[in-house]
Amino acid sequence: MQSYLFLGDEAIAQGAIDGGMSGVYAYPGTPSTEITEFIQENPLAIERNIHRKWSANEKTALETALGMSYAGKRSMSCMKHVGLNVAADVFMNAAMTGINGGMIVAVADDPSMHSSQNEQDSRFYGKFAMVPVLEPSNQQEAYDMARDGFALSELTNVPVLLRITTRLAHSRAGVVRKEVLPENALTLPADPRQFILLPALARRKYKKLLSSQDLYQELSNDSIYNRYEEGQDKSLGIVACGIAYNYLMEHFPTENCPYPIVKISQYPIPENHLKWLRHECDEILVLEEGAPMVEEVLKGYFTEGKLVKGRLDGTLPRDGELNPDWIAKALGMEQFGGYDIPKVVVSRPPALCQGCGHQDVFNAMNEALADYTKGRVFSDIGCYTLGALPPYETIYSCVDMGASITMAKGAADAGLIPSVAVIGDSTFAHSGITGLLDAVNEKSGITVVISDNESVSMTGGQDSSAFGKIESICIGIGVDPAHIHSIVPLKKNHDEMVKMFREEFAWEGVSVIIPNRECIQRATSRKRNIK
Amino acid sequence: MKSDIILAGVGGQGILSIATVLGEAALAENLYIKQAETHGMSQRGGAVYSHMRISDQPIFSDLIPGGSADLILSVEPMESLRYLPYLSETGYLVTNITPFVNIPEYPDIDQLMGEIRKLPRFIAIDADAIAKEVGSSRASNMVMLGAASPFIDIVFSRIENGIRTIFSRKGEEVVRMNLDALRRGREFAEANR
Incomplete structure (x- = not known):
């Protein structure tokens, strides 16, 4: 099978094209920019005349994507994490209206603030809007989730948030493509009032969104992206979200991890796996890229019950992007620490180009x-x-x-x-x-x-x-x-x-x-x- | 086999073209690859790096764990030292000795070279001078890749093929020049390792 060396961003782009997308709407923002750039250059996107021009900002982008969804076609909107603040109004309300054609909101977070003014975690927006969130652990999952995310959106009747972080966005790995799906036909919503959020109608829509939560939970529990992996040593159970799973598995390249693991790449949080982990293990370590969102939930307000370790108790740093070294330390593993950086080395910050x-x-x-x-x-x-x-x-x-x-x-x-x-x-x-x-x-x-x-x-x-x-x-x-x-x-x-x-x-x-x-x-x- | 490589340089020096040639060579050998790049703000003349991982086994992390890189390949001497915490006990540091000075407090080059010479295994090469000899200072990247090639577990002819693939659209002369640069870099490293 031919494998393509794709950035995480490019994997999302190719996945969306192969998933039958009719339009991408975006404003450039590191680390999300390469998604749209890839689509702009892609021969199939050009042949299909998939919409791929830049929008004026993230709000106009997401609104336009919603309009394309209204007309029955599959659309994607891409932005960096702070871009979702700009588009938050339409994002929250698109969860209320629901969608017609499948819709993906691809958001790239920037923990460690390599090119950003904060490191907010977009999974909270997914939870806030009460929509399913996908968080790939690698480039292949990024491709699969973008390709199949439209169907998930159409099944759940809401936009699906696809969240990645800088490291996956800007790292290449081999990706295997799947069959290219056709685009949707132009079809208006069956209910002509679906997109009218007048208060009386909005109240009904909100009840519908609330009642859909059980379905979203069930889909997470059964998701192919979430799983429970057995381990012999039950003194610790590990929850690994998104790319954190790879940083964990880096330390167990040939043998299995001795501890049971719950791998999470689809939200809402898969209750079934976590309840079983809690039942099986003495303590729980939560590894997540970004804010301690899952950790807070597992810890609970009164911090009673099993010991939950992670970013909140200092087992891992509270801020910054994860890396394999932090996880080795959290697991008490010894490793050679490399050589020190000599004092003579000074920082080299970015600067305006000569002639700018x-x-x-x-x-x-x-x-x-x-x-x-x-x-x-x-x-x-x-x-x-x-x-x-x-x-x-x-x-x-x-x-x-x-x-x-x-x-x-x-x-x-x-x-x-x-x-x-x-x-x-x-x-x-x-x-x-x-x-x-x-x-x-x-x-x-x-x-x-x-x-x-x-x-x-x-x-x-x-x-x-x-x-x-x-x-x-x-x-x-x-x-x-x-x-x-x-x-x-x-x-x-x-x-x-x-x-x-x-x-x-x-x-x-x-x-x-x-x-x-x-x-x-x-x-x-x-x-x-x-x- | 496994080669974990830190590529280092300054935004605009084009370390990604080294990564592209290596990636092409590794793909041709059906190896697994992961390659984390620096995009965004740092590309404006700041310190940039890439974590390039090549293996015959599946690779999990996009980042190389500390103290485990087999090679630091730097196109600039100060930048070569910035990533020493990644270098393994048996790893090689291969660096260009021509400084890229775009900050006011750039350190004394002799001090930098002193630090490089403290390492048990290193190659320090004047890639810019060799590149000029083969035809263009722009080929210094490929001199560096050549100098690093003895320490990368990929058949040399695959790397040569990588250059042919990547540079072919720029014409035969550019391909020849980059191949010369690659070979000269390799010769230097083999004579000085």
Whole structure:
């Protein structure tokens, strides 16, 4: 059988294509980006004309996916963990409306925060919305779950949350493909009121969702992804969720693990296996990538009964991604610890690329801001967040997509005038426009710098949905055209840019400055592709 | 057989193309592979690494456990030292000696080399110089792969085939250059191990 060397993300992408998906809707975000990128390049996806263009943000993506499901077709929406916050409104309510065509919400969490501002665990969202959650332990399961997840969604009548973490998303292994399924036909919902969440109807829908929980539980108990593995030594029982199963089994490559194991890759938590583990074993160790979600449930509020060990009692660190070494330690296994890192080695943080336009923007801003007290620049999520680091140290915030403009407005409302926002073109399109409208309506004393590099750069140079539209968007929502300026951020324009910043910082109304030069990485790869 | 390899470098140096060639070679031998990569923020000039695992038995963990890597293959000297906690007692460190300086407080290169020489088993090679000799500094990756190849349990001709597969669309000259780079790296390692 031919095996493909797929990233976890690519395995999900191929699985969804082979599962009869008609559209993927996503906004780039590490570590989820490669799912959609794979589909965009895939010959079968192109032949079938599967929808595969980027959406403006995760909310519009998930809503569009729900619309495709309404029309009877299978759809998938992909995002990073914090993207699900943006899409939380539609996600929670899609569990209420239910689906028509099967729908997968693929979310990639980032424990250890390799490229993120927090390490929230998306399994809680699944539990919150009361929908089934799939958490693959390896690339093959990622493929299988994406391919068969549409059928699970159609069986349970709700979106299915497919949760992975960075390590699986960005690790390759051999994957065997299965038969390619046909797409669904265009079919409207049998009940024309299924998607109307008017209170009277919503109450009925909620009761239906509640009454479906027994089915979801039963499906978890019987899931092929969950199992009880016998072990001889009953002094300890181990619960291994998702990729944690692999880190555990790494220590038992040839023989079986001496302890009984419950492998969990489908939620709700499989009660049957856990009750049996509790019956069989003296103590329980819970291994999960992310928050101690299962551990909390097993521990219970009054922490009576059997000893449950994991991230809450210090057996494993409370934060950060799991690894085989932590698990060896938790099991009391000795291993050679390698050599120490010599003291001479210093850290090498990421930095703006040489020749990047954001550098010119920060240099000019710093010169113009020298006239004011520090602490006035709010920023956002993107490459320009690196402006927090030396040699620039220009910005004072990085919170969530779009927060630069709104936080600058709040600070200006509090009296910090001028307040300045630095945001990229794609982040502006994602979540900056509405905040700018708030500022325009109140004539806030802020200057918004939209550092436009014509791409979503931190995630690898995807198309920005505001490309060529930024100035007209600003005019359209009411920014005075006399206070909208564009400039090419290059050394030769430095003095002009400083003057522009100085004048607009001094003006007590909303102004927008758009330094515009294509991302240096994107320009390079574009030129390479032309060759 | 089992080869657990840490690939190390700086974002943009292209350690993933080393991984791609090795992956191609391992696939041709029907071996199991797992390869964890660094994507995202660190790719902007930060420290990047890849855990590459090749075995004739199924592999569980995507990450190599501490103290068990058979090889650290680094395209940059300081980066080679960053992953020493992964190196096994019998493992080899194979590193390029040309520093990639993109931070202000980059340490003294002699101090770095001193630390490398303390290890029981290492190969330190000027891959950039050899790459220039064969035609392009861009081939220094393949010099490094060649220098590491004596310590990887894959038939050398499979690695050569991997290069032919990966670089064929860039033309015969690029393939030849990378094959030369690979062989020169291997010769150096065999003469200096």
